[in-house]
Amino acid sequence: MPGRDADRDARRLADQVAQAERLRPLPACQDAENPEDKKRAGEAGPDADQCGRPVAGVKHLRREESADAEHRDESEDQRHQSHATDVHTGVHRIQDPAEQVAHHHRDQQQAAAGDQADQEDRIGYAHRGGLSLRPPHGILERGAGEPNQGDRELTDFAKVDAYIHDHLGDWLGELKELCAVPSVSARHEAIEPCAELVASMLGRRGFDTEVSPTDGHPIVLAHADGANRKRDLLFYNHYDVQPPEPLELWESPPFDLTQRDGAVFARGSKDDKGEFVARLASLDALAKAGGGYPCRLTWLAEGEEEVGSPHLPEWVEKHRHELAVDGAIWEEGGIDAQGHPLITLGVRGLLYVELRVQTISRDAHSGQANLLPNAVWRLVWALASLKGVDERINISGFYDAVRHPSPVERDLLAKLPSQEENIKKEYGIDRLLLDRRGIDVVAATFDPTCNIAGIGGGYQGPGSKTVIPSRATCKVDFRLVPEQDPYDIETKLRRHLDKEGFEDVEIDVLGAERPGLTKPDADLVHWMAETGEAVYGKQAMITPLSGGTTPTFLFTEHGVPVVAPGVGWGNFNRAHSPNEFMRLQDFENAIRHLARLTVRFAEG
Amino acid sequence: MPGRDADRDARRLADQVAQAERLRPLPACQDAENPEDKKRAGEAGPDADQCGRPVAGVKHLRREESADAEHRDESEDQRHQSHATDVHTGVHRIQDPAEQVAHHHRDQQQAAAGDQADQEDRIGYAHRGGLSLRPPHGILERGAGEPNQGDRELTDFAKVDAYIHDHLGDWLGELKELCAVPSVSARHEAIEPCAELVASMLGRRGFDTEVSPTDGHPIVLAHADGANRKRDLLFYNHYDVQPPEPLELWESPPFDLTQRDGAVFARGSKDDKGEFVARLASLDALAKAGGGYPCRLTWLAEGEEEVGSPHLPEWVEKHRHELAVDGAIWEEGGIDAQGHPLITLGVRGLLYVELRVQTISRDAHSGQANLLPNAVWRLVWALASLKGVDERINISGFYDAVRHPSPVERDLLAKLPSQEENIKKEYGIDRLLLDRRGIDVVAATFDPTCNIAGIGGGYQGPGSKTVIPSRATCKVDFRLVPEQDPYDIETKLRRHLDKEGFEDVEIDVLGAERPGLTKPDADLVHWMAETGEAVYGKQAMITPLSGGTTPTFLFTEHGVPVVAPGVGWGNFNRAHSPNEFMRLQDFENAIRHLARLTVRFAEG
Structure with missing residues (x-):
C-alpha cells in the first residue's frame, strides 16, 4: 500500500x-x-x-x-x-x-x-x-x-x-x-x-x-x-x-x-x-x-x-x-x-485528490491582506467545510452507499483482538480518535474517512515572512467502504465545494480505487x-x-x-x-x- | 518591510x-x-x-x-x-x-x-x-x-x-x-x-x-x-x-x-x-x-x-x-x-506567530485515519475558528483597542487616489477582498488583519502519499492598528484557542511590533x-x-x-x-x- x-x-x-x-x-x-x-x-x-x-x-x-x-x-x-x-x-x-x-x-x-x-x-x-x-x-x-x-x-x-x-x-x-x-x-x-x-x-x-x-x-x-x-x-x-x-x-x-x-x-x-x-x-x-x-x-x-x-x-x-x-x-x-x-x-476503496487554489497572480505583501484574497485561507475554509471536529463528513450524500457490517462480518470483528493499546503505544497517544475503544477500534474500517495527507502554501521556511500566499494545495484521501464508488464521491465533493462557495478550489484526482x-x-x-x-x-x-x-x-x-x-x-x-x-x-x-x-x- | x-x-x-x-x-x-x-x-x-x-x-x-x-x-x-x-x-x-x-x-x-x-x-x-x-x-x-x-x-x-x-x-x-x-x-x-x-x-x-x-x-x-x-x-x-x-x-x-x-x-x-x-x-x-x-x-x-x-x-x-x-x-x-x-x-503593528500541532509521534498510514488524530486537520480547524469567509476575526476582544480614523485621518484618506484598479491589475483579479472599492480601499489599513503567511504539513511532493501527518505548522501575521498591542493580542489568541478546544495548538511568537x-x-x-x-x-x-x-x-x-x-x-x-x-x-x-x-x- x-x-x-x-x-x-x-x-x-x-x-x-x-x-x-x-x-x-x-x-x-x-x-x-x-x-x-x-x-x-x-x-x-x-x-x-x-x-x-x-x-x-x-x-x-x-x-x-x-x-x-x-x-x-x-x-x-x-x-x-x-x-x-x-x-x-x-x-x-x-x-x-x-x-x-x-x-x-x-x-x-x-x-x-x-x-x-x-x-x-x-x-x-x-x-x-x-x-x-x-x-x-x-x-x-x-x-x-x-x-x-x-x-x-x-x-x-x-x-x-x-x-x-x-x-x-x-x-x-x-x-x-x-x-x-x-x-x-x-x-x-x-x-x-x-x-x-x-x-x-x-x-x-x-x-x-x-x-x-x-x-x-x-x-x-x-x-x-x-x-x-x-x-x-x-x-x-x-x-x-x-x-x-x-x-x-x-x-x-x-x-x-x-x-x-x-x-x-x-x-x-x-x-x-x-x-x-x-x-x-x-x-x-x-x-x-x-x-x-x-x-x-x-x-x-x-x-x-x-x-x-x-x-x-x-x-x-x-x-x-x-x-x-x-x-x-x-x-x-x-x-x-x-x-x-x-x-x-x-480492502477499502480510495479517492485521492489534490485540491488547489490560486487567488492572485503572485504572492503579495501581507500589508495588503485587507485587499487581496489569501489562497491558504480559501483552502482552510474549504477543508473545514468538509469535516468538523466530530469527524462527520459533511459532503451531501457521502454516506448514501455505505453499508454496515453484515452479521458474518460482525462475528469476525468480534473475534479480532483490539489493537487499541498497541496503536496508542506505537503513536504515543492516550486515547484514539473519538475515544474509540474495544470493538469500535476493529470495526472502524467500516467507516469511510476524509484524511488530509498533506498541505502546503506560502512561506514554510525558518523565521518569518509576511506574504499573502497566492497558491495553496492539499492532498486529501478518502478511504471508501462497500459500496462507495470513488467517482461518485468525486462528483459529490465538487458539488459540495460549489454549494459552499468554493468554486475556486480545483480538484485533481490522483487515485481512484473501489473497495475489494x-x-x-x-x-x-x-x-x-x-x-x-x-x-x-x-x-x-x-x-x-x-x-x-x-x-x-x-x-x-x-x-x-x-x-x-x-x-x-x-x-x-x-x-x-x-x-x-x-x-x-x-x-x-x-x-x-x-x-x-x-x-x-x-x-x- | x-x-x-x-x-x-x-x-x-x-x-x-x-x-x-x-x-x-x-x-x-x-x-x-x-x-x-x-x-x-x-x-x-x-x-x-x-x-x-x-x-x-x-x-x-x-x-x-x-x-x-x-x-x-x-x-x-x-x-x-x-x-x-x-x-x-x-x-x-x-x-x-x-x-x-x-x-x-x-x-x-x-x-x-x-x-x-x-x-x-x-x-x-x-x-x-x-x-x-x-x-x-x-x-x-x-x-x-x-x-x-x-x-x-x-x-x-x-x-x-x-x-x-x-x-x-x-x-x-x-x-x-x-x-x-x-x-x-x-x-x-x-x-x-x-x-x-x-x-x-x-x-x-x-x-x-x-x-x-x-x-x-x-x-x-x-x-x-x-x-x-x-x-x-x-x-x-x-x-x-x-x-x-x-x-x-x-x-x-x-x-x-x-x-x-x-x-x-x-x-x-x-x-x-x-x-x-x-x-x-x-x-x-x-x-x-x-x-x-x-x-x-x-x-x-x-x-x-x-x-x-x-x-x-x-x-x-x-x-x-x-x-x-x-x-x-x-x-x-x-x-x-x-x-x-x-x-x-x-505604520501598523504586527504580531507574527507560528502555530504548531503535533498529534502522534510519527506520520501514520492513512488507513488508520479513523483511529489517529491528524495534525493538519487540527490546525485547519483551529485556523478556521480564527476567521471566517466574512474576514471578521473571531478572537474575543480582538477589536477592543481598535480606534477608527480621526477626522484629520479621514480627510487625508479622502484625498488619496484609490489604488483599486492598480491592485486588481497587478494581481490579476476582478474584485478586491470583500469587494472593497473607492475610499474603502485606502481606508482598509485601519482594519487589523489575520493573514496566513504559510502552512505546511504531511506530504507535499508530486503524486500521492497516503499518510496521516503527525505535525503541522503555519505562520500567521496579524497587522495591528492603533491602539492594539501585539502582546495583548497574543494573550487573547491563546485564550481563544483554549476556549475552542485547541489546547494542542502551540503558539510561538516570531515578531511583535506596535503601530507607529x-x-x-x-x-x-x-x-x-x-x-x-x-x-x-x-x-x-x-x-x-x-x-x-x-x-x-x-x-x-x-x-x-x-x-x-x-x-x-x-x-x-x-x-x-x-x-x-x-x-x-x-x-x-x-x-x-x-x-x-x-x-x-x-x-x-
Missing part, C-alpha cells in the same frame, strides 16, 4: 519495538525442546521430518514444469543478457520461440531420467490425506512464528520443508540482487532494469514472461503451466519501492541487503521484493522437492504500487483475457504480533486458514475489511477470491521507513505456507 | 509593468522641451540652473564638517583596512581617537584654505528666503519624476543639484560595492562584512561609527556633528537583504549591480542599499556643494530588517540616550505611480511635503496609515516624528523579487529631496 509512515520519527519507535520484541534468530528445529516432540522424533519413520513431525503429501510434477524448474541455473547468463540488451524495449519475451523448443527438448530428456522419482511421488500423493481445517490439539500451545506442519497424516511436505530450509541462502542471494536495483517509482528510478530482472527471475523458472508497457511503468506478466491445467492461481506483486530517505537513519546501506539479528535489512526486503522472492522460493521448493507446479500460475508484477497503481486498472481491463484466474495471492500478508496468520477479506471484497465463505479463504494454521500453529485471524487500499477489486469484482499469505510481521517491518527488514523465520514460514496453499488450491 | 512577494510569478507581472511604464533613461535636462522653460533658460543669470530654473539657498559649512566631507577620498584605504581586520570584532570604532586628532589637524588647514568660499556661502545663505509649502503655479503641469526645484527665490541648491548630477556615477560605484556583499539576513550570510562596510562608508564621511552587537546581527550606530548642534536628525536604514532566489529569473547576477534601461539592477539596489547610498550622496552634496552638514546627524543601520527586526527594540531601549533625536528619516520612501512624493504618517504614528501636523511632515513638492513638482500624497509594519514606534512613541523620502517608485521596484531595481531618475531626485529636507530640518 502506498504511503506508509516514511517519517524520521520511525526510528525511535521501531527501536522500541525491536527492544520489546527482540529479533530472534531462526531456530533450526524449534520444537526440539518439546518432550512430546522428542518422543515423536524417536518414533519417526521415513515419512517424519527432522523434528519427527509427520510430513504432508506432494503432488507429482508434469514433465515440462520439472524441466522448467531445472532450467533455473542455466538461465543465469540469459538473464544478464536480456537485462543488458532489452532494458528499453518496453515489451519483450524472456523466452523466445527458439528457446522454448530447445527447452522442450531438454525437458524430454530430463523427464525421462526423472521418471522413477516422479512415479514414487505420484503414488505417494494419490493415497495420502488432505489438510485439516482446525489446527490439532496442542499446536496452539506452541510459540508464535515457529515452524510447524500440524499433525496431518501422510504428507510429503517434510521434503519440501527440508528443501526450503536448505536453500534459504540461495533465495536471500536472489533477494539481495533484487534489492540492489533501487526501483523507486516516485522518482522513476531503475524501473526498467528492475522489471527486466523480475521477468528474468520468472523466466528462468519456466514462466512465459512479458514486460508489458503502460502509460507509466511496465507491468511484468508471466504464465506457467502446472499439473492441474484447469486451475489458475495468480500472484500479484510489485517491484517498485518507496524512496529510502532519510538516508542517515539507515544502519546499513538501503539497497544492500544485510543480514543481522535473524533478519535481513534493505528497502524492499519486505515490501515487496521479500514477498516476491518468497513466492519464487515456494515454487522452487514445489518444483524441486514437491513434484512440480501443481496448477497453472499467472504472475502480475507492477511497478507503480507505491505511487497508487495509477495505470493498473486500465491495463488489467485490456489484459482481462490473460487474467482469467480462479484465485489470487495478493501482497501484504503475514502474521500478527502474536503469531496468528492474518487473512484480510476486504472476498467472501468469507470462499474456498480460498478456508484453504488459506487451514494451511496457515498448519504452518504457524495458531488460529488465523480474519479481518473482514482492512483499513488500507490495494486494487483487489480488479479481481474480486470478477468473482476471483483474493488472499495474501506473506512474510510480514505485524506492523513491525518498517516498510516505507529506514531499516526496513524481513525476519528470516517469517521468510521461511511464508515459503512453507505458500507452498501448501498453492498445492491445496490446485486440488480445488 | 519583511516578506514582500518573493515569488516566481513576479517576473511576468513585473515585465508587464515594465512594458506599461517603459523605463526611461534619466534626462539631463528634462524640461528643455518646455517652451516656458526654454524662455526662462535664456533669461537665467548666475543663480539659475542649467535648465534656467532658479536655485535654492545653501547653508554654510562649519569647518570640521567641511573637512570631514573632504576626508572621503582619503579614507578609501582606511575603509578596506578596517573591513579586513575588524570583521569579527563585534564592536569597534572606525574613527579612533588618534585618527580624530589627525583629521582635526587636516581640517584646520583645509578650513583655512576654504575660508573665502565658505564666507560667500554664509553670506548667500543668510539673506535668502525659506521654502514655500505649495508648489508654484506651473510646476504641477510638469511630468512625474522630473527634477524641479520649485521657484523659490534665492537658494543655492543649483550648486547642490549640479554636484549631485555630476557625481551619480561615484555613488553608483559605492552602491555596486555594497550590493556585492550578499548580506542575506535570513541565512546569516555576509552580515559582519556588510556591517563593517556600512560603518566604513559612514566613517569616511566624518561619522563617529560603532558596530554594536545584539543577540542577532550587529547594528551600525553613527554620529556626526553639523552646523546646528541643537537639532539632531536620525537616518534609519538596514544593510541586510532578502534572499535572491529564484536565481534563474535574474537577468543579471543578483549581487552585481548592473545598469540598463535607465536603472540599476541588483538585490538591495533599492531595498535598502540604494536608499542608504542616496542618503550618503545627499550628505556628500551638502558637504561639498552646500556648505556642510547642516545639523547633527545620527545613523542607525540594522542587519535584521528583512527578518522582522527581532533585536532592534531591545537595542534601541539600551541606546536610548544616544538616540535622542528631533526627527527621523525612515526607509521605504519614494513616489507613487503618478510621480507624487509619498508621505506615510503611520507621526502626527499629521508635525513640522517634519510639513517640511517633507514642501521639499518633496519642490523636487518632484507634484503634490505630496499623505497616507495616514500604511498597510505594512516597520518599527517606527520605537521613535514615534518618544515623540520623534518619522518620515521617509526615498528612491522608491510605486510598487514597481521588485523589492524581494528577482531583478530588483532602482531607477536612476528616482535616485537623483531622492538625493535632491534628502538634501533639501535635511537643510530644512536643520533650520527648525
Whole structure:
C-alpha cells in the first residue's frame, strides 16, 4: 500500500519495538525442546521430518514444469543478457520461440531420467490425506512464528520443508540482487532494469514472461503451466519501492541487503521484493522437492504500487483475457504480533485528490491582506467545510452507499483482538480518535474517512515572512467502504465545494480505487486458514475489511477470491521507513505456507 | 518591510509593468522641451540652473564638517583596512581617537584654505528666503519624476543639484560595492562584512561609527556633528537583504549591480542599499556643494530588517540616550505611480506567530485515519475558528483597542487616489477582498488583519502519499492598528484557542511590533511635503496609515516624528523579487529631496 509512515520519527519507535520484541534468530528445529516432540522424533519413520513431525503429501510434477524448474541455473547468463540488451524495449519475451523448443527438448530428456522419482511421488500423493481445517490439539500451545506442519497424516511436505530450509541462502542471494536495483517509482528510478530482472527471475523458472508497457511503468506478466491445467492461481506483486530517505537513519546501506539479528535489512526486503522472492522460493521448493507446479500460475508484477497503481486498472481491463484466474495471492500478508496468520477479506476503496487554489497572480505583501484574497485561507475554509471536529463528513450524500457490517462480518470483528493499546503505544497517544475503544477500534474500517495527507502554501521556511500566499494545495484521501464508488464521491465533493462557495478550489484526482471484497465463505479463504494454521500453529485471524487500499477489486469484482499469505510481521517491518527488514523465520514460514496453499488450491 | 512577494510569478507581472511604464533613461535636462522653460533658460543669470530654473539657498559649512566631507577620498584605504581586520570584532570604532586628532589637524588647514568660499556661502545663505509649502503655479503641469526645484527665490541648491548630477556615477560605484556583499539576513550570510562596510562608508564621511552587537546581527550606530548642534536628525536604514532566489529569473547576477534601461539592477539596489547610498550622496552634496552638514546627524543601520527586526527594540531601549533625536528619516520612501512624493504618517503593528500541532509521534498510514488524530486537520480547524469567509476575526476582544480614523485621518484618506484598479491589475483579479472599492480601499489599513503567511504539513511532493501527518505548522501575521498591542493580542489568541478546544495548538511568537504614528501636523511632515513638492513638482500624497509594519514606534512613541523620502517608485521596484531595481531618475531626485529636507530640518 502506498504511503506508509516514511517519517524520521520511525526510528525511535521501531527501536522500541525491536527492544520489546527482540529479533530472534531462526531456530533450526524449534520444537526440539518439546518432550512430546522428542518422543515423536524417536518414533519417526521415513515419512517424519527432522523434528519427527509427520510430513504432508506432494503432488507429482508434469514433465515440462520439472524441466522448467531445472532450467533455473542455466538461465543465469540469459538473464544478464536480456537485462543488458532489452532494458528499453518496453515489451519483450524472456523466452523466445527458439528457446522454448530447445527447452522442450531438454525437458524430454530430463523427464525421462526423472521418471522413477516422479512415479514414487505420484503414488505417494494419490493415497495420502488432505489438510485439516482446525489446527490439532496442542499446536496452539506452541510459540508464535515457529515452524510447524500440524499433525496431518501422510504428507510429503517434510521434503519440501527440508528443501526450503536448505536453500534459504540461495533465495536471500536472489533477494539481495533484487534489492540492489533501487526501483523507486516516485522518482522513476531503475524501473526498467528492475522489471527486466523480475521477468528474468520468472523466466528462468519456466514462466512465459512479458514486460508489458503502460502509460507509466511496465507491468511484468508471466504464465506457467502446472499439473492441474484447469486451475489458475495468480500472484500479484510489485517491484517498485518507496524512496529510502532519510538516508542517515539507515544502519546499513538501503539497497544492500544485510543480514543481522535473524533478519535481513534493505528497502524492499519486505515490501515487496521479500514477498516476491518468497513466492519464487515456494515454487522452487514445489518444483524441486514437491513434484512440480501443481496448477497453472499467472504472475502480475507492477511497478507503480507505491505511487497508487495509477495505470493498473486500465491495463488489467485490456489484459482481462490473460487474467482469467480462479484465485489470487495478493501482497501484504503475514502474521500478527502474536503469531496468528492474518487473512484480510476486504480492502477499502480510495479517492485521492489534490485540491488547489490560486487567488492572485503572485504572492503579495501581507500589508495588503485587507485587499487581496489569501489562497491558504480559501483552502482552510474549504477543508473545514468538509469535516468538523466530530469527524462527520459533511459532503451531501457521502454516506448514501455505505453499508454496515453484515452479521458474518460482525462475528469476525468480534473475534479480532483490539489493537487499541498497541496503536496508542506505537503513536504515543492516550486515547484514539473519538475515544474509540474495544470493538469500535476493529470495526472502524467500516467507516469511510476524509484524511488530509498533506498541505502546503506560502512561506514554510525558518523565521518569518509576511506574504499573502497566492497558491495553496492539499492532498486529501478518502478511504471508501462497500459500496462507495470513488467517482461518485468525486462528483459529490465538487458539488459540495460549489454549494459552499468554493468554486475556486480545483480538484485533481490522483487515485481512484473501489473497495475489494472476498467472501468469507470462499474456498480460498478456508484453504488459506487451514494451511496457515498448519504452518504457524495458531488460529488465523480474519479481518473482514482492512483499513488500507490495494486494487483487489480488479479481481474480486470478477468473482476471483483474493488472499495474501506473506512474510510480514505485524506492523513491525518498517516498510516505507529506514531499516526496513524481513525476519528470516517469517521468510521461511511464508515459503512453507505458500507452498501448501498453492498445492491445496490446485486440488480445488 | 519583511516578506514582500518573493515569488516566481513576479517576473511576468513585473515585465508587464515594465512594458506599461517603459523605463526611461534619466534626462539631463528634462524640461528643455518646455517652451516656458526654454524662455526662462535664456533669461537665467548666475543663480539659475542649467535648465534656467532658479536655485535654492545653501547653508554654510562649519569647518570640521567641511573637512570631514573632504576626508572621503582619503579614507578609501582606511575603509578596506578596517573591513579586513575588524570583521569579527563585534564592536569597534572606525574613527579612533588618534585618527580624530589627525583629521582635526587636516581640517584646520583645509578650513583655512576654504575660508573665502565658505564666507560667500554664509553670506548667500543668510539673506535668502525659506521654502514655500505649495508648489508654484506651473510646476504641477510638469511630468512625474522630473527634477524641479520649485521657484523659490534665492537658494543655492543649483550648486547642490549640479554636484549631485555630476557625481551619480561615484555613488553608483559605492552602491555596486555594497550590493556585492550578499548580506542575506535570513541565512546569516555576509552580515559582519556588510556591517563593517556600512560603518566604513559612514566613517569616511566624518561619522563617529560603532558596530554594536545584539543577540542577532550587529547594528551600525553613527554620529556626526553639523552646523546646528541643537537639532539632531536620525537616518534609519538596514544593510541586510532578502534572499535572491529564484536565481534563474535574474537577468543579471543578483549581487552585481548592473545598469540598463535607465536603472540599476541588483538585490538591495533599492531595498535598502540604494536608499542608504542616496542618503550618503545627499550628505556628500551638502558637504561639498552646500556648505556642510547642516545639523547633527545620527545613523542607525540594522542587519535584521528583512527578518522582522527581532533585536532592534531591545537595542534601541539600551541606546536610548544616544538616540535622542528631533526627527527621523525612515526607509521605504519614494513616489507613487503618478510621480507624487509619498508621505506615510503611520505604520501598523504586527504580531507574527507560528502555530504548531503535533498529534502522534510519527506520520501514520492513512488507513488508520479513523483511529489517529491528524495534525493538519487540527490546525485547519483551529485556523478556521480564527476567521471566517466574512474576514471578521473571531478572537474575543480582538477589536477592543481598535480606534477608527480621526477626522484629520479621514480627510487625508479622502484625498488619496484609490489604488483599486492598480491592485486588481497587478494581481490579476476582478474584485478586491470583500469587494472593497473607492475610499474603502485606502481606508482598509485601519482594519487589523489575520493573514496566513504559510502552512505546511504531511506530504507535499508530486503524486500521492497516503499518510496521516503527525505535525503541522503555519505562520500567521496579524497587522495591528492603533491602539492594539501585539502582546495583548497574543494573550487573547491563546485564550481563544483554549476556549475552542485547541489546547494542542502551540503558539510561538516570531515578531511583535506596535503601530507607529507621526502626527499629521508635525513640522517634519510639513517640511517633507514642501521639499518633496519642490523636487518632484507634484503634490505630496499623505497616507495616514500604511498597510505594512516597520518599527517606527520605537521613535514615534518618544515623540520623534518619522518620515521617509526615498528612491522608491510605486510598487514597481521588485523589492524581494528577482531583478530588483532602482531607477536612476528616482535616485537623483531622492538625493535632491534628502538634501533639501535635511537643510530644512536643520533650520527648525
